Amino acid sequence: MATQVFAFAKIVEKSERHKVYKEIKKGKSRFGMWEQTKSLREEYHGKNGFLLRIKEGDWIVHVNMPDYGKCVAVQAVGGYDFDDGIQCSWGTDFCNYIPVDIYSIVEFDRNDPNVITSVNLAPMRRGQRILEVSDFLQSINNLKNNIHSDNKEELKGLIHLKEKISQRLLPEVTKYIHKMNKSKEFERFLKRIFDGMPNTVSVANGFGWGTDYGADLIIDFKNPIIGINLTSKIVVQVKSYIGDHNDLNAVDQIVDGIQKYQADGGLLITTGNKTEKLEDYLQKRSEEIGKTIDLIAGPDVAKFVIRYAPDVLIGNN
Structure with a gap:
């Protein structure tokens, strides 16, 4: 086996x-x-x-x-x-x-x-x-x-480059995503990313619903998104923050959305930095409802966008 x-x-x-x-x-x-x-x-x-x-x-x-x-x-x-x-x-x-x-x-x-x-x-x-x-x-x-930690100079240079990108450039990209896409604009921005992802069946958002019942976006897809342990239907709660994300209300909103729309899991996307407090609460609520609630935060937002929709940031020219 x-x-x-x-x-x-x-x-x-x-x-x-x-x-x-x-x-x-x-x-x-x-x-x-x-x-x-x-x-x-x-x-x-x-x-x-x-x-x-x-x-x-x-x-x-x-x-x-x-x-x-x-x-x-x-x-x-x-x-x-x-x-x-x-x-x-x-x-x-x-x-x-x-x-x-x-x-x-x-x-x-x-x-x-x-x-x-x-x-x-x-x-x-x-x-x-x-x-x-x-x-x-x-x-x-x-x-x-x-x-x-190989002594090859070209490998060391590559590793240092990756470290610089991860430690400095990705946080800066997320910072500008936050600056240019606040509140509902961030939802629209992410809807565009999900719309272009492979195996995505549909992406709905809460504009005009009166209330989104904890789901800024509802996504149906054929296969799990690589790196995220979710299947079929997820509700997404979107938060445009700066600094550390300690607010736990978004997690409770996702739980409400999962229950309202009978989703298979949830996802919190925040431009704020992940914190131990936030990760602990995500784990706690996931355990309580028996469904995975995943997290994309801080520099991982930039990484997510670059992976699935690089043209959004750098254009086609």
């Missing part, structure tokens, strides 16, 4: 997060479900049954572990198991675990240039498949061998 890769999202409580981190170092990749008293093999607990599908040779990535922005990747040496867990501030938890090879552990920064950008390391569910398996395995190889 082909290799699978799973991302475990951040454990909110810092003390418990560090306890789980220590457990990984001891050979157990743990997954929490505080109300659980029996193994998943004895008593099924909703969508967390995916843990039973993890097998020897698969990879698990603990995102924002042990701290925000960091990741720990480790390879399984066996399948699902259950024990007495660890003592947490709320009681016993993290009884579910996968035995892992401590010598396979790779720790890295989530934005490390060795990680191929198609690998989604911002899961909006507590446990989520990483679909770009080959890119993930290549990223692990890059990290182990520190590929992008």
Whole structure:
């Protein structure tokens, strides 16, 4: 069977997060479900049954572990198991675990240039498949061998160029997108981007609806957008912000839109920078409704536009 890769999202409580981190170092990749008293093999607990599908040779990535922005990747040496867990501030938890090879552990920064950008390391569910398996395995190889610290001058120049673009130019592009497309104009701008995307069936917006019920845009498409784990129909909430995005109301609006239009998921696009607070709340609401709510924020807005509609920014001449 082909290799699978799973991302475990951040454990909110810092003390418990560090306890789980220590457990990984001891050979157990743990997954929490505080109300659980029996193994998943004895008593099924909703969508967390995916843990039973993890097998020897698969990879698990603990995102924002042990701290925000960091990741720990480790390879399984066996399948699902259950024990007495660890003592947490709320009681016993993290009884579910996968035995892992401590010598396979790779720790890295989530934005490390060795990680191929198609690998989604911002899961909006507590446990989520990483679909770009080959890119993930290549990223692990890059990290182990520190590929992008090669001494070749031309490679170093290319890496520095990419870093400059990511750190300076993309934020500037997003800044100008915000400046030139405020409020409803940003919705119209993004509608144009989605209209031109491959496999898009239709794009509707809320102009003239009286109320958009949490959906600035409603998008139907044939296949998932690459890098976004959504299917069929999504509602999009659009926010033109500057600085850090800490407002959580947009997430609640997306939940309302998903329920109103019976959508398969949601997407928040904001010119503001993603924050830990925002990512945590997105994960929380995704878990509550059982549907993915994804995020494109800050410089990723510029990257999204450049990828799917570069002519919008640079023209055809």
